[in-house]
Amino acid sequence: xxxxxxxxxxxxxxxxxxxxxxxxxxxxxxxxxxxxxxxxxxxxxxxxxxxxxxxxxxxxxxxxxxxxxxxxxxxxxxxxxxxxxxxxxxxxxxxxxxxxxxxxxxxxxxxxxxxxxxxxxxxxxxxxxxxxxxxxxxxxxxxxxxxxxxxxxxxxxxxxxxxxxxxxxxxxxxxxxxxxxxxxxxxxxxxxxxxxxxxxxxxxxxxxxxxxxxxxxxxxxxxxxxxxxxxxxxxxxxxxxxxxxxxxxxxxxxxxxxxxxxxxxxxx
Amino acid sequence: xxxxxxxxxxxxxxxxxxxxxxxxxxxxxxxxxxxxxxxxxxxxxxxxxxxxxxxxxxxxxxxxxxxxxxxxxxxxxxxxxxxxxxxxxxxxxxxxxxxxxxxxxxxxxxxxxxxxxxxxxxxxxxxxxxxxxxxxxxxxxxxxxxxxxxxxxxxxxxxxxxxxxxxxxxxxxxxxxxxxxxxxxxxxxxxxxxxxxxxxxxxxxxxxxxxxxxxxxxxxxxxxxxxxxxxxxxxxxxxxxxxxxxxxxxxxxxxxxxxxxxxxxxxxxxxxxxxxxxxxxxxxxxxxxxxxxxxxxxxxxxxxxxxxxxxxxxxxxxxxxxxxxxxxxxxxxxxxxxxxxxxxxxxxxxxxxxxxxxxxxxxxxxxxxxxxxxxxxxxxxxxxxxxxxxxxxxxxxxxxxxxxxxxxxxxxxxxxxxxxxxxxxxxxxxxxxxxxxxxxxxxxxxxxxxxxxxxxxxxxxxxxxxxxxxxxxxxxxxxxxxxxxxxxxxxxxxxxxxxxxxxxxxxxxxxxxxxxxxxxxxxxxxx
Numbered sequence: 001x002x003x004x005x006x007x008x009x010x011x012x013x014x015x016x017x018x019x020x021x022x023x024x025x026x027x028x029x030x031x032x033x034x035x036x037x038x039x040x041x042x043x044x045x046x047x048x049x050x051x052x053x054x055x056x057x058x059x060x061x062x063x064x065x066x067x068x069x070x071x072x073x074x075x076x077x078x079x080x081x082x083x084x085x086x087x088x089x090x091x092x093x094x095x096x097x098x099x100x101x102x103x104x105x106x107x108x109x110x111x112x113x114x115x116x117x118x119x120x121x122x123x124x125x126x127x128x129x130x131x132x133x134x135x136x137x138x139x140x141x142x143x144x145x146x147x148x149x150x151x152x153x154x155x156x157x158x159x160x161x162x163x164x165x166x167x168x169x170x171x172x173x174x175x176x177x178x179x180x181x182x183x184x185x186x187x188x189x190x191x192x193x194x195x196x197x198x199x200x201x202x203x204x205x206x207x208x209x210x211x212x213x214x215x216x217x218x219x220x221x222x223x224x225x226x227x228x229x230x231x232x233x234x235x236x237x238x239x240x241x242x243x244x245x246x247x248x249x250x251x252x253x254x255x256x257x258x259x260x261x262x263x264x265x266x267x268x
Numbered sequence: 269x270x271x272x273x274x275x276x277x278x279x280x281x282x283x284x285x286x287x288x289x290x291x292x293x294x295x296x297x298x299x300x301x302x303x304x305x306x307x308x309x310x311x312x313x314x315x316x317x318x319x320x321x322x323x324x325x326x327x328x329x330x331x332x333x334x335x336x337x338x339x340x341x342x343x344x345x346x347x348x349x350x351x352x353x354x355x356x357x358x359x360x361x362x363x364x365x366x367x368x369x370x371x372x373x374x375x376x377x378x379x380x381x382x383x384x385x386x387x388x389x390x391x392x393x394x395x396x397x398x399x400x401x402x403x404x405x406x407x408x409x410x411x412x413x414x415x416x417x418x419x420x421x422x423x424x425x426x427x428x429x430x431x432x433x434x435x436x437x438x439x440x441x442x443x444x445x446x447x448x449x450x451x452x453x454x455x456x457x458x459x460x461x462x463x464x465x466x467x468x469x470x471x472x473x474x475x476x477x478x479x480x481x482x483x484x485x486x487x488x489x490x491x492x493x494x495x496x497x498x499x500x501x502x503x504x505x506x507x508x509x510x511x512x513x514x515x516x517x518x519x520x521x522x523x524x525x526x527x528x529x530x531x532x533x534x535x536x537x538x539x540x541x542x543x544x545x546x547x548x549x550x551x552x553x554x555x556x557x558x559x560x561x562x563x564x565x566x567x568x569x570x571x572x573x574x575x576x577x578x579x580x581x582x583x584x585x586x587x588x589x590x591x592x593x594x595x596x597x598x599x600x601x602x603x604x605x606x607x608x609x610x611x612x613x614x615x616x617x618x619x620x621x622x623x624x625x626x627x628x629x630x631x632x633x634x635x636x637x638x639x640x641x642x643x644x645x646x647x648x649x650x651x652x653x654x655x656x657x658x659x660x661x662x663x664x665x666x667x668x669x670x671x672x673x674x675x676x677x678x679x680x681x682x683x684x685x686x687x688x689x690x691x692x693x694x695x696x697x698x699x700x701x702x703x704x705x706x707x708x709x710x711x712x713x714x715x716x717x718x719x720x721x722x723x724x725x726x727x728x729x730x731x732x733x734x735x736x737x738x739x740x741x742x743x744x745x746x747x748x749x750x751x752x753x754x755x756x757x758x759x760x761x762x763x764x765x766x767x768x769x770x771x772x773x774x775x776x777x778x779x780x781x782x783x784x785x786x787x788x789x790x791x792x793x794x795x
Contacts, residue, residue, distance in 0.1 A: 027730050029715040032647055039643075047644045047714075054634035062627065065605045069623070074545065074612040081610035084547035089606075090599065097598045101591045101637075108641040109584060115643060116580045131420075156723070158329040166328065167725045186577075191416040192510060194575060194650055198716040203646045205576045207511065208415065209504020212577035229575075229650040229718040231409045233416060234336045237721035 033198055036220045036245070040201030042111040050104055057100070118213050121183030123176065129186075129193035129206040129228070132235035136174050139185075143258045147172045149238045156238075168225040173242035177251035178218045186212040194230035197241055203229055218245040291386070294378035295785060296363045299385050301681070303360030304674075306388060307353050308753070311667075313396075314348035315743055317341045322705075322739035325732050328724055335722035339407035340399070342720050346410025347428075350528070351435045352392055354662070357670045358531035359384075359442050362470045364681065366446060368776035368783065369464045371455030371792040376448040384441035391434035398424035409720060411521070414502035414513040418494040425495065429488045436481045443474035443481075455775070457794030461555070464774050465548060468555050469534025472562045476527050479566070480520040487516035511576055518569035526565045529661060530558055532629075532669030533600055536622050538774075539676050540604050543619035544611030545771035550603040557596035557603075564593050574645045583642045590640035594633065601630050616769075617691030621672035624664055624699050632660030635710065653713025659706045664699070671698070671749065679764035682756040683782040690752045697745030704738025 034044045072078055126137040130146075137144040150171045154160035163169075176182055186195055188206040196203040200216045226241040246254065293299060321341050324333045333341065363381065367374055375381045398405040403422035406412070417425060450471050454463065490513070493499040500506020502513045533554075541548045548554065570578055570586040578586075604626050613619070635657040639648050648654055671694075678686050708731035713719075717728045724732065755761060764781040779787050 027727055029727065030711040032714040033716070043643045043647055046641055047638065047647065050638040050641055050644060054637065058630070058634065061601065061605060061630065065608065065623075065626070068605070068608045068611070069613065072544075072609065072611055072613050074614045078610075078612050080545040080612040082546075083610075084549050084607075085552070086550070087553075090550050090553040090603075093602045094595055094599055097595050098592075101594060104637070104641055105588060105591055108587060108643055111643040112580065112583060112587075115646075156330055158331070162328060162726055164726065167723060191420055192413055194718075196650070196716075196718065198647060201643075201646060203575045203649055207504075207576065209510070210577070226716065227718050227721070231339070231342075231413070231416070231720040233420065234339065234407075236339070237335060237718075237723045 035199045035201050036218050036222065036224065037200050037216045038219070039111070039115055039216065040199060042114070043201045046104075046108055046111060049107065053100060053104060057097075115214075118183055118215050120181065121215060122180040124183045124185065125174070125176070126185045126187070127195055127206065129188040129190075129195070129232070129239075131190050131233050132228075132239040134170075134174075134195070134239060134241060135189075136172075138255075141255055141259070143255065145172050145258075147174065147242070149240055151238075165225070167238065168227070168240045168242070170240055170242045173223070173244045175244045175246060175251065175254050176218065177248045178221055178245050180248070181215055181217050183213060183215045186214070191232050192230050193228050193232045193239070195226070195241060196229040197224055197226035197243060199224040199226075200243070205230055221245050221247060292382065294374075294382050296367050296375045296378065296381065297681075297783070297785065299375075299378075299381050300360050300362075300364030302385050303356050303363055303388075306385075306392075307355075307357035307360060307670075308750075310348055310352035310356070310392065312746070314345055314353050315746065317345035317348065319739060319743050321345060322736040324722065325724070326736040327733065328726055328729055330723060333722070336404060336407060338722035339409075339720070340405040343406045343409055344395075344399070347395065347406075347431075348392075349662075350410065350524070351432075352388065352395075354528050354666050354670070355435075355439060356388060358470075358473075358528075359439075361466075361535065361670075361673050361677070362442075362446055362531070365677065365776060366449060366467055366470060367453070368779065368787060369467055369774055370450065370453060370458055371775050371788045371794070372449060372453035373786065373789050375445050376453055377445045380441050381445055384438045384445065387434050387438040387441075391431045391438065394427050394434065395431040398427045401427070411517060412488070412491065412513075413517075414491060414494065414510050417513075418491055418502055421495070426492065429492050432488045433485055436485050439477050440481050443477035446470050446474045447478075455788070455791040455794055461552065462794070465537040465551065465554055466531070466534035469530045469537070469558060472558045473527050473530045476523045476530075476562055476565065480523045480527075483516055484520040484524075487513060487520065490516070511573070514573050514576065515569070518572045519566075521572065522569040523562075523565040525661075526561055528666050530561070532625070532666045533558065535669045535673040535676075536604065536625050537600075539618050539622045539672050540607050540626075541611075542676070542769050542771045542773070543614055543616060543622075544608050545613075546607060546611035547773075548603070549606040549609075550599075553599055554603055557599040560596040561593065564589060564596070568593065571640060571645070574642050575649045587640055587642045591637060594637050594640075597633055601626060601633070612771075614770075616675070617686075617688065617695055618672045618676035620692070620695045621668045621675065624695070625668045625672065628660055628664030628668070628699075628702070632657055632665055635660065648713060650719055651713035652709045652717045652719055655719045656706050656709035656713060659709070663706065664702050668698075668702075674749075674753070676769075677776075678753070678756050679768045680776060680779075680781050680783070682759065683764055683780075684756055684759055684761035685764050685768075686752045686756050687761060690748050690755075694745055694748035694752065697748065698742060701738050701740075701742025701745055705735050705742055706738075708732075708735045708738075 032047050124139045126139055128135040134147045147170045150169045151167055155162045186204045186206040188208040193206045202214045204212045204214045222245055224243045228239045324338055401424040406425050406428045408416040450467055490501040494502055500508040502508050502510050537548055568590045571590040639645050675691055712728055712731050717724055766780050767777045
C-alpha cells in the first residue's frame with residue numbers, strides 16, 4: 001500500500017512538472033524569438049509579415065470553401081450549377097498572388113543584401129565544427145578553445161533530475177562584446193554541421209574544406225543558446241552553442257584573463 | 269502471339285499456381301493491385317519507424333532508442349515512406365486506372381510493367397537487410413549528405429546505394445510505360461485535352477521521373493566511387509566539393525517533391541467534381557498549372573541549401589523562383605474551391621479526405637511560401653518548422669490523396685461498397701491525429717528545435733509530448749483503414765453498381781464493378 005501511494009504521488013508530481021510552465025524557459029513558446037541583433041529583428045519582421053499574409057489568404061479562401069460546404073450540400077436539396085470555366089477569373093487569381101508575393105520579396109531582398117555585407121568587422125571569430133563539439137578561435141587575439149556539452153551523463157540517462165539548461169550548457173561558452181560588429185567564419189573538421197543561434201538570426205553550415213561567413217551586432221548583454229542544426233552523426237543532438245554577450249570592458253577583461261591562463265598553460 | 273485471349277482466367281488452384289499467377293502477371297489490374305498492397309505494407313513498416321521516433325521523443329532524456337539507432341530510424345523512415353510507400357501507391361493507381369480512363373486494353377508494355385513492380389520488393393529486401401548488418405544501417409538521413417554518407421558512413425551504405433538504383437530503375441520503367449500508354453493507347457476521339465486530369469498529372473510526373481531519376485543514380489554512384497574507388501567528388505581534401513552532392517541531390521529532390529504531389533493533385537481533381545456533382549472548374553488551367561509547376565520544379569532546388577553559403581545572386585534567384593511556385597499552386601487550390609462552389613456536395617469518405625487535403629495541403633503551402641523568404645529561411649531551415657512543412661504536404665497532402673483514392677475506387681476494384689461508418693472513423697481519427705502530430709512542430713521549430721535530434725532540452729517537452737500522442741492516434745487510426753480494405757477484398761459489403769457514385773463521370777465507371785480482367789479489348793466510343 002505504502003509503495004503504491006508512493007508511486008502514485010511520484011506520478012502526480014511528474015505530471016505536475018510535465019505540465020507546469022518551467023520558470024526560466026518558455027515551455028509553450030509558439031513563435032520565433034525576436035532575437036538581439038538588428039538582423040534577427042529584420043528576420044522576425046519578415047516572418048511575421050509572411051505569417052499574416054498567409055493568415056489573410058487562408059481566411060479568404062477557407063471562408064469561401066466553408067460557405068460552400070455549408071450552403072451547397074446535396075442534403076439541402078440544391079441543384080448543382082453548370083459553370084466550369086472562366087479564363088478571366090483564372091488570370092486574376094494568378095496575378096493577385098503574384099502581387100502579394102512581391103510585397104514579401106521586396107523586404108526579403110533588402111534584408112538579404114544587408115545580411116551579406118560582411119565588411120569592416122571589429123572582431124573575427126573562426127568557428128570550427130568537430131564531431132561533436134565546437135572550436136572557437138579569436139583570430140586577432142590568439143585565443144582558441146573547444147566548447148563541449150557539460151550536461152552530466154546522469155541527466156542524459158534519467159538518473160538525475162534534468163536542470164533548466166539540460167543539453168543547452170557547455171564548459172566554455174563563446175564570449176563576445178555587445179555593440180560590436182562580429183564576423184563569424186565557419187568551417188568543419190569532419191562532416192557538415194550547422195551553427196544555429198536563433199537569437200542572433202544566424203544559421204550557417206560548416207563545410208569541411210570551405211569557409212562560410214556571417215555577422216552579428218548584439219544589442220543586449222545576456223547568455224544565448226543554440227544547437228547544431230545539420231545531422232552530423234550519432235551525437236548530433238549533443239553539441240550545443242552557448243554565447244555570452246558582455247560589455248566591452250568585461251570582454252577586454254576576459255581576453256586578458258584568457259591570455260594569462262594560456263600563458264600558464266591551463267587552457268587548451 | 270497465336271494465343272486466344274481469354275476474358276476471364278480461372279481462379280488458380282494450389283499454392284504454386286497462385287504464386288505463378290501473381291509473379292508472372294502482366295495484367296495492369298493485377299499489377300496495380302500488387303503495387304497498392306505493397307505500398308500499404310511499406311506504409312505500415314515506415315509508420316512503425318515513425319512511431320519509434322515519436323516514442324523516443326515523447327519525453328526528454330534517453331528512453332527507448334540510443335541516438336545511433338534513432339538516426340537509422342529517421343533515415344529508414346524517410347526512404348521507405350518516399351520510395352516504397354508514396355511513390356508505389358500512385359503507380360498502383362496509375363496501373364489500375366489509366367488504361368480504364370483512356371479506354372485502353374492494358375498498359376503499353378505489360379511485361380516491363382511486371383518487371384518494374386517486382387524490382388521493388390527486391391529493393392525493399394536489400395534496404396531492410398541493412399538493419400541487420402554489422403556496423404549499422406544507414407544513419408545519415410534520407411538526404412544522404414556527403415561526407416557523412418561517404419567517408420563517415422557504415423559499410424551497409426553500399427546496400428542502400430544498390431537499393432536506390434533498383435528503386436530508380438523501377439520508377440523509370442514505370443514512367444516510360446505510362447508515357448507510352450497515354451500517348452498511344454487512348455481510345456479514338458479522346459484528345460489530350462479531353463483526357464481525365466489524373467492521366468495528365470501522371471503524364472507530367474512521368475516526364476519528371478525520366479528527367480531526374482538518372483541524376484539521383486549519378487549522385488549515389490559518385491558516393492559509391494568516393495567510398496571505394498578513391499575518387500574525391502565530394503571531398504574538398506581531394507579537390508572535390510561536399511556541396512556538389514547537395515546540388516545533385518536536390519536537382520533530383522525538388523522535382524521528386526512534385527513527382528509525389530502531382531498525382532495527388534490529379535486524384536483530388538477527379539474526386540472533388542464527383543462529390544460536387546459538377547464538372548472540374550478550369551480544366552485547361554489545371555493542366556497548364558501542372559506544366560508550369562513541372563517547369564519551375566527544375567529551377568528551385570537551391571532553396572534546400574540557403575544556409576550552405578551560396579552566393580547572394582543565387583540566393584535571390586532561387587528565392588524568386590521558389591516564391592513563384594505559389595502562383596500555379598494557388599490556381600489549383602482556387603479551382604478546387606470553385607469546383608465545390610455551387611455544387612451539390614455530399615460527404616462520403618473520399619470527399620472528406622479530399623476536403624482535408626485541400627485545407628491541410630494549403631497550410632503546408634503557406635509555410636512553403638514563408639520558407640522561400642531567404643532571411644526567414646535562415647531561422648526555419650533544418651528546424652522542426654521544416655519538418656512540419658513537408659509533413660503537411662506529404663501526409664495530409666499526398667497520403668490523404670492516396671487514401672481518398674482508395675475509398676473512391678475500392679468499390680470499383682472489389683465490386684463491393686466499403687463500410688462507410690468505418691471509413692468515417694478512419695477519416696476523423698486520422699485528421700485529428702495528423703494535426704496533433706504536425707501542427708505543434710511549427711511551434712517547436714520556431715522556438716529553436718533542430719530536426720533529427722534524438723534528445724532535446726526541457727523547453728521543447730510539452731509540444732513534443734503532444735506530437736507523440738498525435739502520432740499514436742494517427743497510427744491507431746490506420747487499423748480502421750486495414751479493416752476496411754480487408755473487408756472489401758474478401759467481398760464483405762453491399763454489391764457496388766458499375767457507376768458506384770452518383771456524380772461519377774469517366775470511362776472506368778461504364779464498366780462493371782469489379783471490371784472484367786480484360787477490359788476495353790475493343791476501344792470504347794467517345795462522343
